[in-house]
Amino acid sequence: MKFLAAQLPEKISFFESIGDYDGALKELEIQLDDYLPSIMIERLRWERERIVRLKNNYPYSASEALGILSRDIEGFTEGEFDSLNSARKLDSMIFDGEEKFEKRFDKNLLFTMPEYEKRLKSKNTDREATRVSLHKEIDRLISERQPARFRVVAKSSISVEGSDESVYRCWLPVSRVGDQVSSTRILSSSHSYFLSPADYSQRTVYMETAAKNDTVFSIEYEYEISEISTSLDPFSCVEPDAKRFSGYLCEQAPHVVFSPLVRSLAEEIVGSENNPYFIAKSFYDWICENVKYTFMSEYALYPNLSEFAAVNLRGDCGVKALLFITLCRIKGIPARWQSGWFAAPLGASPHDWAMFWVEPFGWLPVDCSFGGSRKDIPAYREFYFGNLDAYRMVSNSAFMSPLVPAKRFYRSDPYDNQVGELETESRNLRSNEWEYSLEISSFERIL
Incomplete structure (x- = not known):
């Protein structure tokens, strides 16, 4: 999906900006009939698919x-409703003259305005x-510092x-080792x-x-999965060997891109700090807070997810x-x-989190989502930087x-596999x- 880094042509962008997706699709077909660089051909073919998915993602009328x-x-x-919509508190878009609402707009309202959760009927x-x-498990792990192991049965x-197609092909996620x-x-x-190999980066059947x-x-x-409990001296951390970890230090377009905006943000957050552990911690704290x-x-549906977070907070x-x-x-932190x-x-x-490497201690987990949602409980917020509960099924180790x-054909999720994929012959x-x-x-619990 590196082609997503290519900007859409001006006319197509204009039509989409005013909600004229029929016009965008017509212009797209016109431009595909002309000469285009190969990466732009890929980009426009995907845009055709993206518009279909975008409309599916906004299924509800205002009523x-x-x-x-x-x-x-x-x-x-x-x-x-009208007041919330006027204040842009409800996730909606205009499609060819009609306002449509995102399939989880109501759930997002509860995140952005938690006072509504108190009024839920159920x-x-x-x-x-x-x-x-x-x-309870986190409290035990914080106090005992003895990671437990669990045996989990999942499905x-x-x-x-059924359809007129000849065959269904299915990929389901399975726990990797x-x-x-x-x-x-x-x-x-x-x-x-x-069954794909035990340690494959996106394991499936x-x-x-x-x-x-x-x-x-x-x-x-x-x-079988273990909790992760970390005890280390952060002042002993040193810079890792860049050659050894080159695959974890590079850009991966379209979503891990060292754009001027994100580079500037990194410098602003870090300041004069040069210890890798504290640099990573400053990023974690900033994301949890902001x-x-x-x-x-x-x-x-997004051209660059990391930059989306930095821009839209x-x-x-x-x-x-x-x-x-x-x-x-x-x-420079893997x-x-x-x-x-x-x-x-x-x-x-489904759930996602990250890992970072500190020399000489190895890979440490970071869950900015769970940490951020518990920022009112300092011990729990600190826990999710370098430690991790066992309430996980890990099927993916790479994006x-x-x-x-x-x-x-195109995957439903081109980047990750948590719920599965399905295709036919066509x-x-x-x-x-x-x-x-x-x-x-x-x-x-077994240990």
Whole structure:
């Protein structure tokens, strides 16, 4: 996806800026008929796909959006909706003359204006119970400094309706072995499968079947994972060997780019500090303090996610992780991706975080999202710099790594794999064309 670094032609950008996406698509086809550099051809072909995904990501009309908020929030009124919308507190876009609202606009309202959470008609009790359980584990780890190990049984699945296509090809995430995960064992599957290598950077099982019937692809597996507890002398940290870590110090367009804006931000945050550990800590603290958590649209819809966070001061877990990784690499600190699920006894959801290297102590975890959401509890905020709970399923250790076997068409998520991918003989199936499920059936402490 390096072609995303190429700017769109002026006319196409203009049409999109005024919400005329039909006009943008017509201009796009005109320009594809002329001579263009190969990277621009790729960019415009992707833009055709991006516009379709963008429209799918904004499914609700104003009346439908009002209905959702009225249904879920006690005493919510049309006047309140109009006021919030005028103040740009609701995520919406104009598509060919009609205002449409993002599929999680209501959830983002709760992040940006938490006072509305108190007015919810139905509270998520599982979420609060998980938070209490997690904090209990963190308290134990902080006080004892003895990392525990857990055995977890997880299941991921994709369900899709039958079609006229000949075959469905499916990739489902599976726990990789490495870092804090010591083993993974497949327990059952819906179909015969190919399992990618244990330490592969985006580990999956691959399955395929005839597409004529409704299908559920599923994989159940068991993995063992340890908490990470770090105890080190930061004043003993030294600069790493740049040649050894060149792959973790470089740019990776389009989302890890050393733009003038992000370079300037890195210098502003660091000041005169030259200790690698404290430099990384200053980036973590700045992100926790300044970048507000909100849900994002599909990552494939953004040209540069790390710069988005720096400019807009908002983003989800992966966007915060990418900004941290980019800032670290700019200052010569090796940094990389880690992701999969937040996997707790009561359930799972996709989640991303980062790792950075300090010489001579090795890779340390950083969760800017969990740290930032706990900045009112200093001990927990400090915990998520260099330490990590075991409420994780780790399937990915790199961003923008290919799947095995490789997909033939655009991925629904070109960068990461947390919920799966699906395609036919002729095209990718977009994420709105199938449903996924993440399950935790057993979560047992074994050490």
